[in-house]
Amino acid sequence: VVTLPEGYSFRALELSDYAKYIETLKVLTTVGEISSESFAELFNHWKEHPHIYQPHVIANTEGLVVATGMLLVERKLIHECGKVGHIEDISVAGSEQGKKLGLSMITGLTELAEKQGCYKVILDCSPHNVGFYEKCGYANSGVEMVKRF
Amino acid sequence: VVTLPEGYSFRALELSDYAKYIETLKVLTTVGEISSESFAELFNHWKEHPHIYQPHVIANTEGLVVATGMLLVERKLIHECGKVGHIEDISVAGSEQGKKLGLSMITGLTELAEKQGCYKVILDCSPHNVGFYEKCGYANSGVEMVKRF
Ligand SMILES: CC(=O)N[C@@H]1[C@@H](O)[C@H](O)[C@@H](COP(=O)(O)O)O[C@@H]1O
Ligand SMILES: CC(=O)N[C@@H]1[C@@H](O)[C@H](O)[C@@H](COP(=O)(O)O)O[C@@H]1O
Numbered sequence: 001v002v003t004l005p006e007g008y009s010f011r012a013l014e015l016s017d018y019a020k021y022i023e024t025l026k027v028l029t030t031v032g033e034i035s036s037e038s039f040a041e042l043f044n045h046w047k048e049h050p051h052i053y054q055p056h057v058i059a060n061t062e063g064l065v066v067a068t069g070m071l072l073v074e075r076k077l078i079h080e081c082g083k084v085g086h087i088e089d090i091s092v093a094g095s096e097q098g099k100k101l102g103l104s105m106i107t108g109l110t111e112l113a114e115k116q117g118c119y120k121v122i123l124d125c126s127p128h129n130v131g132f133y134e135k136c137g138y139a140n141s142g143v144e145m146v147k148r149f
Numbered sequence: 150v151v152t153l154p155e156g157y158s159f160r161a162l163e164l165s166d167y168a169k170y171i172e173t174l175k176v177l178t179t180v181g182e183i184s185s186e187s188f189a190e191l192f193n194h195w196k197e198h199p200h201i202y203q204p205h206v207i208a209n210t211e212g213l214v215v216a217t218g219m220l221l222v223e224r225k226l227i228h229e230c231g232k233v234g235h236i237e238d239i240s241v242a243g244s245e246q247g248k249k250l251g252l253s254m255i256t257g258l259t260e261l262a263e264k265q266g267c268y269k270v271i272l273d274c275s276p277h278n279v280g281f282y283e284k285c286g287y288a289n290s291g292v293e294m295v296k297r298f
Contacts, residue, residue, distance in 0.1 A: 032229035080181035
């Protein structure tokens with residue numbers, strides 16, 4: 001169950017979240033310039049594949065985005081045509097630190113994945129975030145490798 | 150460029166690969182019982198999302214699957230609506246070890262991801278496979294965390 005400060009909500013991303021969603025993701029990494037048209041195009045692409053892309057946010061008492069998180073559900077052949085949840089792009093606004101919104105986001109997305117029958121949920125993080133994810137009930141299971149272009 | 154033993158090919162998965170595709174994936178992990186109907190249903194699901202799911206194989210001189218690999222292309226908001234390639238479910242038939250088919254599969258999928266404009270490709274592996282992926286041009290970039298149900 002997702003615990004949140006009073007008046008905060010865990011919900012699906014909405015088109016009107018444009019500005020605050022982008023602002024919040026800038027805490028995580030490079031975002032760059034994204035027009036409202038580009039955002040709408042991406043939002044619609046995600047909407048066309050609702051079983052795969054499940055972007056979520058935590059909104060504050062004013063309904064504004066203060067945390068982001070994506071659940072991507074992958075259908076595999078292994079594990080009897082099993083599903084795997086991938087948690088991506090977790091970010092919490094700087095001014096909202098200390099309210100356990102990261103934990104709430106991970107709990108919410110993990111519950112969604114379990115309800116949809118995923119046999120596991122995975123995510124990649126930097127070594128200094130391992131302790132946080134352990135508090136969320138996750139365990140170290142391997143190494144992330146990357147090739148950048 | 151993908152180098153392969155003479156007569157071998159790197160190609161998209163086909164419906165008729167059913168038996169050998171499953172057999173090859175059993176080298177990687179638990180597969181379980183999968184009927185040809187379940188396989189066809191999953192194959193068609195993947196086909197309905199061709200920009201996302203790109204399952205590939207290496208076939209031997211007889212056209213039979215001897216290695217598997219999935220490229221999953223994720224559309225993100227970060228990095229100016231960037232794309233990330235996820236490499237999944239790499240497996241090589243036991244009898245085909247020593248022919249560098251793993252390297253060929255990774256090279257093939259990585260090239261596909263680059264052509265489609267991914268800003269990076271990532272994959273998760275066990276610590277004892279890090280050396281292999283380094284030979285493929287990949288570098289350690291983080292920790293994989295998991296929660297199993
Ligand atoms: C659990 C979580 O949120 N992990 C994120 C991942 O989803 C995101 O895509 C990546 C961006 O890093 P990049 O800007 O170096 O590609 O950072 C972290 O690994
Ligand atoms: C690069 C590569 O092939 N990685 C695979 C991953 O794609 C696969 O889904 C997983 C299955 O493990 P599981 O059976 O424990 O879920 O094993 C490895 O991490």
